[in-house]
Amino acid sequence: MSQTALDLIGDGGATDEAPLAERLRPRRIDEVIGQPQLLGAGKPLATAFASGRPHSMILWGPPGTGKTTLARLTAEAFDAQFVAISAVLGGVKEIREAVEQAQVARAQGRRCIVFVDEVHRFNKAQQDAFLPHVESGLFTFVGATTENPSFEVNAALLSRATVHVLQPLGxxxxxxxxxxxxxxxxxxxxxxxxxxxxxxxxxxxxxxxxxxxxxxxxxxxxxxxxxxxxxxxxxxxxxxxYDKGGDQFYDSISALHKSVRGSDPDAALYWFVRMLDGGADPRYIARRLVRMASEDIGLADPRALRLALDASETYERLGSPEGELTLAQAVVYLAVAPKSNALYNAYNTVRAFVRQDGSRPVPLHLRNAPTKLMKSLDYGRDYRYAHDEEGAFAAGERYLPDGIDPPTFYEPSDRGLEIRIGEKLAQLRAANRRARGGE
Missing domain, CATH: 1.10.8.60 (Helicase, Ruva Protein; domain 3)
Incomplete structure (x- = not known):
């Protein structure tokens, strides 16, 4: 049997020569630091430990967040034999050996937990090999992965396991x-x-x-x-x-954001690569690109947001370094896209208005009326269904609470798609004024 690909892990006997991380590996649940969303009172793993009933699971999270530790402690909590397989080093042979160990454990009246580290490294056939044994209850399956299980774990196996998301330690x-x-x-x-x-x-x-x-x-x-x-x-x-926790990190992301806003693709690419070279998490950059698409481009080019999201999702699938090219594509597209902060300004203006204005009641004609009582109280009365009006626009209809003069929160820019949006809004607002008597 291969002791590198298949082994019993977590004997609690780390020697002084072992790495510090191994010597400090928790031996009891109450020694675990972090992951309160899983281990706090009433949370999924805490509940499972308290119930005495283990369940098959996928532990998904970045490196160093405790996936192997939680798997081992799960076995200890249920007095189960713990069989670990490395998907990087193992294959079908190691899976068969794990099944044999689980059968021996069952004959001895013990539970067995089979832990597969980096489960996304196994191909479809290898992942399928677990299915009959998980279904028969021969062992409880626990997989660990740094990749999105939706993409990397077979649907059949995924449907038989609960996904628990581990977060980076604070x-x-x-x-x-x-x-x-x-x-x-x-x-x-x-x-x-x-x-x-x-x-x-x-x-x-x-x-x-x-x-x-x-x-x-x-x-x-x-x-x-x-x-x-x-x-x-x-x-x-x-x-x-590069200091992820210091000024240089925030200065660099600021430079990237401002280069995109300033429509300079060369500078934007430079700061993007500088951040990657310094060790920045590409996922963090991806999140900021999504923000830029809404804050600095908005409806001037709605495709920018979708492209930023696509780049982020593609990076999750490919990882580094392959996925970084898709982020670079998004950086360049955002930099050359037409710019508008009209949506950003409108959103902030409305937030400030609502905060100081308080809660006004919804006008009766805009309220839903699913019951006779609500209809008797005039809910929905005199509401004009826009699709039945000319041009699918009910000219003069009011959609704001009573007492609010028609504001103009959103003012499109004269760039990109917002040129056409502005023209359309001008026509609609003029039609409203005519219908309301030129107000």
């Missing part, structure tokens, strides 16, 4: 973990500035934090304190040129 969680590591290593204190930079460098990844910290402690030697200089010596050029 700064407070990483700080607690760092303190556990310091206590275990007996390391010198770490300065506040160095701690903040180290946590920013970890970017929500507990394993990355602990492995980096262990290296930093080794380089610090007998120093009385770990400071930023020690951190830079350990992490090298990458930390110096």
């Amino acid at each position: 700064e407070a969680d990483l700080a607690r973990l760092l303190e556990r590591g310091r206590a275990l290593l007996g390391a010198p204190p770490i300065s506040d500035a160095a701690r903040a930079r180290l946590i920013g460098y970890a970017d929500g990844d507990a394993r990355r934090l602990l492995n980096t910290y262990e290296n930093v402690v080794r380089m610090a030697g007998a120093a009385p304190e770990i400071d930023e200089a020690t951190l830079e010596r350990a992490l090298g050029e990458q930390l110096r040129r």
Whole structure:
């Protein structure tokens, strides 16, 4: 049997030679840091542990968020044999061996949990091999993946497992973990500035934090304190040129956003690549591109939003480095698209208006009337169905609450599609004025 692809994991006996991340791996549920959406009172995994009934699941989340740990602790919570398969190293042979171990466990009256790390690496046939055994209850299936299960896990297997989403660890969680590591290593204190930079460098990844910290402690030697200089010596050029938690990160994304807004595709591509080169999460950049499509382009080119979303979804499917090209495509398109902040301004204006104006009742003619009582109270009375009017427009009809003078929140720009939108709105508003007696 291959001990690299198929093994029993989590014996709780990590030696002093093991990496710090392994030595600090939680041995009990109450030692787990983070993931309150799964482990908090009344949350899915906490409820499963309390009920004594394990269920097949897919643990989806970034590296270093505790997927393997939760799988192992699930087995311990249910006193189940834990069989782990690496989809990177294993194949059908390892799946058969896991089935044999599960059969032995059943004969001994024990449950068995089969854990597949990087399950998205298995092809369709390999994933299908689990189905009959999951359905028969021979073992509980737990898969871990960093990729979107909707794309990477077969629908048949996905339908038999609950997807639990793990989140990157927050700064407070990483700080607690760092303190556990310091206590275990007996390391010198770490300065506040160095701690903040180290946590920013970890970017929500507990394993990355602990492995980096262990290296930093080794380089610090007998120093009385770990400071930023020690951190830079350990992490090298990458930390110096790009700080995810500091001003340079926000300056870079600001430069990218302003280059797109300024319709300079060359500068936009430059800052995009600079951020990738410095270690920025492409998913973060993708989210900002979606924001730019609405804030700076809007209805001047509605295709921009769809293209930004498509780029984000394609990156989720391909990952790095292949998916980064689709983000670059979105960057260039947004930069050369016609610009308009009319929608952004209208939204902010309406928000401010509603905040200070308070709640006004919905006019009776706009209310739905599904019951006789509501109809008797004149709900929906005199409402004009626009599709029955000329041009599918009920000229003069009012849709705002009583007492609000017809405002003009949205003013299209004279660029892109908004040119035509502006012309259409001008016609409709003129028709409203005529129908209302020239008001």
